[in-house]
Amino acid sequence: MDPDELLKVRDRYDAEMRRDAQPDAAHARVERVGRVVRQTVPGLGWNGVLWSDLDEDTADAEIAAQVAYFGARGAEEGGPEFEWKLYSHDGPADLGDRLLAAGFVPEAPETLVVARTADLAALPVEPPEGITLKVVKDEAGVDLMMEVHHRAFGTERPRIREQMLTLLRDEPDTIEAVLAMAGDVPVSAARMEMRPGSAFAGLWGGGTAPEWRGRGIYRLLVAHRARVAAARDIPYLQVDASDDSRPILERLGFGVLGVTTPYIWQGSGS
Template identity: 90%
Template sequence: MTMDQDELLKVRDRYDAEMRRDAVPDAANARVERVGAVVRQTVPGLGWNGVLWSDLDADTADAEIAAQVAHFRAHADAGGDGEFEWKLYSHDRPADLGDRLRAAGFVPEPPETLLVGRTGDLAALSVEPPEGITLRVVTDEAGVDLMMEVHRRAFGRERPRIREQMLNLLRDEPDTIEAVLAMAGEVPVSAARMEMRPGCSFAGLWGGGTDPQWRGRGIYRLLVAHRARVAAARGIPYLQVDASDDSRPILERLGFGVLGVTTPYLRRR
């Protein structure tokens, strides 16, 4: 059953507190810190660098944006990645924060809908694999490379950051990731992962992509249900997705509710 508006607002507040304001690093070598009115993550190599949360107003926003640009420029000068992201949510303030980010040289990526569902409800879904499809849990580099092959076909681009992140998690923190492939015989046709940070109420569903020739057969639903069962066994109450326009209607039919819209603002060196 989909959450009503009052419950969604309470869940959004919990999400902001746990996953943004009090965020934990998404990799063993990452550092999350609160600096003034901003929470940011800094990581060497190809990991995710960016701003997770902010508490700004019209008087403080521009100076804080400049401070984060300077921080990540220094990080790049020291050998870090030259790109970072300001993850903006539709309820963030000030209301013109997106305009201010663009004026500072950030480029918005396509917006996504932040969806949340109750893990218990989703784990109870009765979803049978389509004929000829089996699931394979990914535990090693060979499996990660099969996932990247699916992503190339599904999204039309390489994803070296995701590959590096997954390899690091499987090596350093295997209990925090569930990566799974849908296989047609020995051919990977769909792939997805779930990230579960210690002590968090939300498991994040990421990277769900299916080969265009295999879409419309229920494989995406199958991967959601599989990950929901894993999260339920861990006692995690909610699943969270940054959904594309293609995924959103499927997830809403499964019972996910809308918390808002999130837009990645990227700044490259």
Template identity: 65%
Template sequence: MTFETDVRDLYDAEERRGAVTDRPGAVVERAGAVVRQCAPDGGWNAVVWSDLREDTADAEIAAQVAYFAGAGVPRFEWKLYGHDRPADLGERLGAAGFVAEPAETLMVARTAEVGAEPPALPDGVRIEEVTDAAGVDLMMEAHRLAFDEDHPGLREQLLGRLEAAPQTLMALVALADGRPVSAARMEIRPGGSFAGLWGGGTAPAWRGKGIYRALVAHRAAEAARRGIPYLQVDASPDSRPILHRLGFHALTTTTPYIWTNPTTT
């Protein structure tokens, strides 16, 4: 066995088969051969794990479409990993009306190996932890600059987490002379082996200056303080080489397949 195989198996067991809800009001349940989250109040609806065979896959896909359509959700995601079976599951999802979004790479690092020597920040840049609505608004502005799009649903999700379960979230914003230029968060499952790094994005004019790496190191230090052994990222092609240099290993790919409810559009 290798690091990649061992840790991928642990990730599947804890974060997929043993998934827990990411927000108040959502439900995570095992339903036959899948684990799914349903959040009909506007949260993330998804199939996060499946154990399908060639002779059962199409019927299971249809059953999940019927379930989420019956719940009235506008869309749901089938989070497909590169090692999921059957091997043609992506094609079967496409035939059932799902649309694939760009693939990312599931990368994991040992927490102790990341962030030991955080890079120096540029002059005038500081990192602040977000604890209230004003800080979340700064994060949203940083995301808008980084990704050229708004994330209204994310704002409400972060506010809800900070209010209901602040121990499960670390949110950060990087400020340059008081203006937001980058933001990121870490999602924490108490007692779990993985801390998830999400949302890292930097305004174009501030890229290549070590801010992204500093945000990774800052979160790694907190994860180490909490005794969490691994960090996990769904890495874009842009961030993958940076994370590789920081000690992250590529375990598999992950592709969001999105089904949109025709009755709610």
């Protein structure tokens, strides 16, 4: 995509996936309050700010309002943690500094990339020797995915596990979760989330066990999910890409829309 098309896609992404976002689970709630759009969900789901329309005069007050809201809510919901998902084109220009001053802690930035689904669905990709794909449909499969993620990233992800189980149970048509298997051993895992009517399908969680990297498995999982999205007439695939996955995705044809940084607030002591 050329720069003009990428800018149009970014505007559509901001409008559809952020400003007019749908909840990422049936029991979640998305609402516009003041100058922000936020999601709240009980338990282990994702809570945070998806979009904001701020300037130098309104930013600090709006940040304080969201801190107060999630802080008070946390007393009833098991903790006040929430994420402010900041994009590089969000205003004001010093919004990240203002979040830091309010007690937020930034995590590693990721690059927001997008590609046309049809282009990726047409990729001639074959599984590496000894690898088969398994679509995840149940808790046992989700636990295998969590095993892979622990080997790939070195972290436990209870929130992701709960989110996947909820979607598979309540909204199975909104998720495509897949494992790459070497015999009976899971070596890579990824998922795709698709909200009804959306022009964008999100590719998430792509991770491969270290000893299996460099064999084309990540590319295989991208192509598989692209074919599923193409069959549903979803025009774009979106990834929040790490520094490791961004070069692979750009070689596959993804274009850069910007950089996104999660700012996490964990309470007054964060």
